Amino acid sequence: MRKLQYAVIFVVAISLCLGAVIGSGCGPAQQFTIGISQLVTHAALDAISDGFKDGLAEEGYVEGENVEFIEYNAHYDMPTNQIIAGILIGMNPDLILGITTPSTQALAQAQQNAGTSIPIVFGALTDPVAAGLMDDPEHPGGYITGVHDLGPIEQHVELMFEFLPNITTIGTIYNPGEANSVFQIAILQDICDTEGLTLVEASVSTSADVLAAAQSLIGRCDVIYIVTDNTAVSGLPAIVGVCEDNDIPLFIGDITSVEGGAIASIGPSFYSMGVTVGKIAARILEGENPGDIAVTSGEPTLLVVNTAAADRMGVTIPQSVLDRADEIITE
Amino acid sequence: MLLNITSITFEQGLAYALLALGVYLSFRTLDFPDLTVDGSFPLGGAVAAVLIFGGGSPLVATLAAVGAGLLAGIGTGLLNTKLRINPLLSGILMMIGLYSINLVIMGRANISLLRVDTLFDNLAHVFGVSTSPTLVILSLAVLVPIVIIILTWFLHTNIGLAIRATGDNAQMIRGLGADTDKTKIIGLSMSNGLVALSGALVAQDQGFADVGMGIGMIIIGLASVIIGESLFRRKAMSWILLSVVGGSIVYRLFVAVALRLGMPPGMLKLITALLVIAVLAAPRFRGTWERLSRWKGRNHA
Numbered sequence: 001m002r003k004l005q006y007a008v009i010f011v012v013a014i015s016l017c018l019g020a021v022i023g024s025g026c027g028p029a030q031q032f033t034i035g036i037s038q039l040v041t042h043a044a045l046d047a048i049s050d051g052f053k054d055g056l057a058e059e060g061y062v063e064g065e066n067v068e069f070i071e072y073n074a075h076y077d078m079p080t081n082q083i084i085a086g087i088l089i090g091m092n093p094d095l096i097l098g099i100t101t102p103s104t105q106a107l108a109q110a111q112q113n114a115g116t117s118i119p120i121v122f123g124a125l126t127d128p129v130a131a132g133l134m135d136d137p138e139h140p141g142g143y144i145t146g147v148h149d150l151g152p153i154e155q156h157v158e159l160m161f162e163f164l165p166n167i168t169t170i171g172t173i174y175n176p177g178e179a180n181s182v183f184q185i186a187i188l189q190d191i192c193d194t195e196g197l198t199l200v201e202a203s204v205s206t207s208a209d210v211l212a213a214a215q216s217l218i219g220r221c222d223v224i225y226i227v228t229d230n231t232a233v234s235g236l237p238a239i240v241g242v243c244e245d246n247d248i249p250l251f252i253g254d255i256t257s258v259e260g261g262a263i264a265s266i267g268p269s270f271y272s273m274g275v276t277v278g279k280i281a282a283r284i285l286e287g288e289n290p291g292d293i294a295v296t297s298g299e300p301t302l303l304v305v306n307t308a309a310a311d312r313m314g315v316t317i318p319q320s321v322l323d324r325a326d327e328i329i330t331e
Numbered sequence: 332m333l334l335n336i337t338s339i340t341f342e343q344g345l346a347y348a349l350l351a352l353g354v355y356l357s358f359r360t361l362d363f364p365d366l367t368v369d370g371s372f373p374l375g376g377a378v379a380a381v382l383i384f385g386g387g388s389p390l391v392a393t394l395a396a397v398g399a400g401l402l403a404g405i406g407t408g409l410l411n412t413k414l415r416i417n418p419l420l421s422g423i424l425m426m427i428g429l430y431s432i433n434l435v436i437m438g439r440a441n442i443s444l445l446r447v448d449t450l451f452d453n454l455a456h457v458f459g460v461s462t463s464p465t466l467v468i469l470s471l472a473v474l475v476p477i478v479i480i481i482l483t484w485f486l487h488t489n490i491g492l493a494i495r496a497t498g499d500n501a502q503m504i505r506g507l508g509a510d511t512d513k514t515k516i517i518g519l520s521m522s523n524g525l526v527a528l529s530g531a532l533v534a535q536d537q538g539f540a541d542v543g544m545g546i547g548m549i550i551i552g553l554a555s556v557i558i559g560e561s562l563f564r565r566k567a568m569s570w571i572l573l574s575v576v577g578g579s580i581v582y583r584l585f586v587a588v589a590l591r592l593g594m595p596p597g598m599l600k601l602i603t604a605l606l607v608i609a610v611l612a613a614p615r616f617r618g619t620w621e622r623l624s625r626w627k628g629r630n631h632a
Contacts, residue, residue: 206544211537
């Protein structure tokens with residue numbers, strides 16, 4: 001009799017447990033914690049964060065249901081960036097997203113110090129090899145992978161030629177303290193050498209320097225082209241102001257900034273890059289090894305044109321460009 | 332090109348001159364090393380930007396920015412006088428706290444003023460011209476001397492003299508019955524009010540306010556004050572204040588020249604520093620040069 005009682009209790013207990021597990025719903029029943037470290041707030045980086053969450057949601061990882069995001073923004077303060085990395089690694093989440101090179105580098109360093117192996121994915125990072133995060137982007141082999149944002153700079157220069165076939169000098173503004181910018185400027189310099197163009201550079205170290213840098217380019221270049229430099233892009237309104245006042249055509253490396261007043265750009269939207277990172281994150285959460293996931297670029301590549309900006313800068317948009325454009329901004 | 336450099340130099344030199352005047356008031360007059368500046372400068376920019384972006388009158392917004400700066404200075408003053416916190420630390424604490432406050436005020440790290448009417452745009456409308464760097468320079472060239480006149484007058488009033496005495500020898504005037512707590516608070520408040528005004532005007536000139544725009548401003552303010560003092564040695568208060576403005580303009584000149592020299596971009600800061608050193612060291616070498624010329628002359632005779 002006793003044995004039967006125990007057997008019944010045992011079976012009931014097991015059933016209750018199974019019931020709870022099944023009852024909590026199909027799909028990922030586990031609760032996931034995902035950390036996000038963003039260096040600074042501007043439209044392109046915010047778009048990565050939004051895309052990331054949406055990409056995860058598309059794969060079934062929804063905020064508030066089975067995912068909790070812990071987000072920090074360093075507001076371009078490097079010491080704070082380090083502290084954030086330490087905090088996030090210390091929390092031992094299931095995955096961490098680093099937005100920009102310095103944020104990801106800090107996370108990688110904090111991970112090394114802590115000796116943990118939390119998967120890290122990155123966005124808004126231009127060259128993971130130069131950032132010291134991996135040797136082979138095709139097979140990262142560690143705990144870090146992601147989506148790089150190196151825009152098609154050659155296509156940007158071709159686009160500038162399409163608008164203005166007679167340009168001889170390109171002016172640019174960037175922060176030599178940003179590794180991603182230095183990398184892109186080197187590429188730009190190569191292209192200029194090949195095409196017989198002169199590149200005039202103005203450097204900045206904080207957003208307060210951007211106005212003076214833009215003004216120093218007046219009369220020294222035919223167009224201004226800005227790479228994905230966080231400092232220069234933070235001061236974009238100042239650059240746009242100078243370009244509009246002096247009829248200097250302004251082109252830029254990321255399509256999100258075209259809305260801010262640049263004439264045109266080609267590239268993946270930062271939002272779609274974020275979505276791709278989100279899907280990579282989902283694969284990792286499902287058990288795939290981050291070291292086996294190759295670093296990819298964002299898809300699809302869009303041509304975005306701002307007709308109002310072109311007007312304000314005294315530039316006519318070639319019909320061929322308008323016909324091809326994926327998105328035309330008119331305000 | 333010369334015109335371009337002159338334009339940049341005066342536009343930024345005058346806008347940041349108010350910052351330099353504020354720094355002069357705290358560092359030299361009050362003898363208080365006030366680092367609040369790195370926080371009150373963007374505070375001025377943030378308050379002005381948020382109000383203008385929200386549709387408010389730029390004039391009111393700029394005045395509100397000054398008010399915010401006054402409050403920031405009072406904060407630093409209270410930390411030092413009532414809580415007995417070291418002057419340097421009081422400024423640092425306010426600067427750190429203001430960083431978060433600025434973010435809260437703006438709601439985000441960066442506000443664009445490109446498509447809204449700023450104080451300079453309004454002035455342009457009044458005079459029926461278009462907003463241009465020349466207009467900015469002219470309006471600042473009117474504003475800055477007015478500020479100097481007001482400041483000079485103030486520093487000769489009883490309170491102003493008390494503030495100057497506090498910086499000279501606080502113990503002495505306390506012995507004479509003055510309330511140095513009050514003078515410090517008033518002095519710091521005015522200093523940061525000026526700095527915030529500068530921040531508000533710079534934000535409207537450059538077309539955006541950014542939470543990081545204050546980083547290093549104390550350095551620039553100090554450099555302006557010291558360059559001014561070294562180049563234009565004057566005793567009278569109004570001349571001293573003018574020399575501070577001159578120092579700000581000269582500093583901006585060096586930055587503009589360094590940018591145009593086309594050096595490797597990473598070298599910009601070093602070039603600027605070297606130019607400043609060269610100008611400050613020149614008076615020393617003038618003496619050596621004269622001696623050398625006399626020696627040569629004697630030998631040839």
